[in-house]
Amino acid sequence: MLLSIGQELVQRRNYLPEGTQVETIYFGGGTPSILAASEIEYLLDLISIHFPLALKEVTLEANPDDLSLEKLAAYKKIGIDRLSIGIQSFQEPILRFYNRAHTASDSLRVLDLARSAGFSKLSIDLMYGFPADNHTYWQKDLEMALTLDPGHISSYCLTIERKTALGQWKTSGKFKEATEDFVADEFNLLLDAMTGAGYIQYEISNFGKPGHFALHNTNYWRGVPYLGIGPSAHSFDGQHRGSNVANNARYMKGITSSTPVFQVDILSPEDRANEYLLTALRTIWGVDLPFFRSTFGWDLLIDKEHEIRFLKDNGWLIHADDSLTLSRSGKILADSISAKLFI
Known part of the structure; x- marks a missing residue:
């Protein structure tokens, strides 16, 4: 297994964005x-x-x-x-x-x-x-x-x-x-x-x-690209996600024979925006609204105006300094709050 992981490292040395x-x-x-x-x-x-x-x-x-x-x-x-x-x-x-x-x-x-x-x-x-x-x-x-x-x-x-x-x-x-x-x-x-x-x-x-x-x-x-190596490992190149096969035997056989063991998940613009919402809301830094608008093309304050007002009125969401963060009571509802803001 160790040698297979080493081989995959070499095979995927160009996975991360250039200059990373x-x-x-x-x-x-x-x-x-x-x-x-x-x-x-x-x-x-x-x-x-x-x-x-x-x-x-x-x-x-x-x-x-x-x-x-x-x-x-x-x-x-x-x-x-x-x-x-x-x-x-x-x-x-x-x-x-x-x-x-x-x-x-x-x-x-x-x-x-x-x-x-x-x-x-x-x-x-x-x-x-x-x-x-x-x-x-x-x-x-x-x-x-x-x-x-x-x-x-x-x-x-x-x-x-x-x-x-x-x-x-x-x-x-x-x-x-x-x-x-x-x-x-x-x-x-x-x-x-x-x-x-x-x-x-x-x-x-x-x-x-x-x-x-x-x-x-x-x-x-915070959405930084990463490369995962080994069975079941997940990767993200900044645009697409993907994962390796979970079965150890299939993984090692694939690496040895240069058969692809990594399956790419094609993300739509909506998928990428929603993933950012899901992960960013979990952090102390929250959703960067100008970044979201310039990167994904949606203005949450306009496109999700009613949902944001509802979440703020219930004390679950905080809008300050061009960001959206969860309140203490909102943190336990993080997944459902993210879903309300999904594009």
Whole structure:
């Protein structure tokens, strides 16, 4: 697989718009922390050979149980400067329910190890919305996360996919997900805790202290082109999106035989405008109205006048300084608000 990924890097070296300098590299999607530092270094070397670099951040997703001090030191030496650690929860009953391989003590240990290895840019992932009688689990998770103070916290709501074990349990009645009100309460607890600790919600699911925003995340949500390599990877060249085949065997066979593994999604002008609305509204920077008008040709203040007035009157949308941003109450309704503004 590693050799196939290396081959794809070479094959798609001209994918990004001409003159694009690569500012961020992100090893994620799956468990890249099972790779040895030498394997990741091989990919970094290929990238440096075939792409113009102006690197500001190199991130590695990691599971707490994959990391030792020796391995962390090796990652740091080859240029990894941000770790994104999939903790999910510090509560043992929840970790067991999610069938996670690591324990709460592993999570506490790995942050100490990462700092000992010289990592100053750390991100941790937490998940809220676990159905329970009250919010005690979530409050304890927030308290522990802020005690550890990694500088960046990503927090996502538990979602149930139909083909997963949880999806099957839900269908059979073995598992009942939390109510919308319960999830909304946990989201508000999250906002209160982050704000109180000096974290800025720069994107609905991402919180960082000043100077600690994850640059790769920021670029993604602000529509910067990116190239994704490997099975299931997605890419965006500024005009079109696309994705690689998900099946590992088909992916490797395609790369070896130079059979296309990347399928392009043709975006209409409306698609591009709506994607911008969907992503920009999730951020602290919001929708840049002059940019939207000059880039896509629609004037939202005219074309969506009634919808904007309705959303503002309900306290969900803020219009200020030539931008549209979500209010605190609007953030939990982000997707439906975006849909109301779609072209």
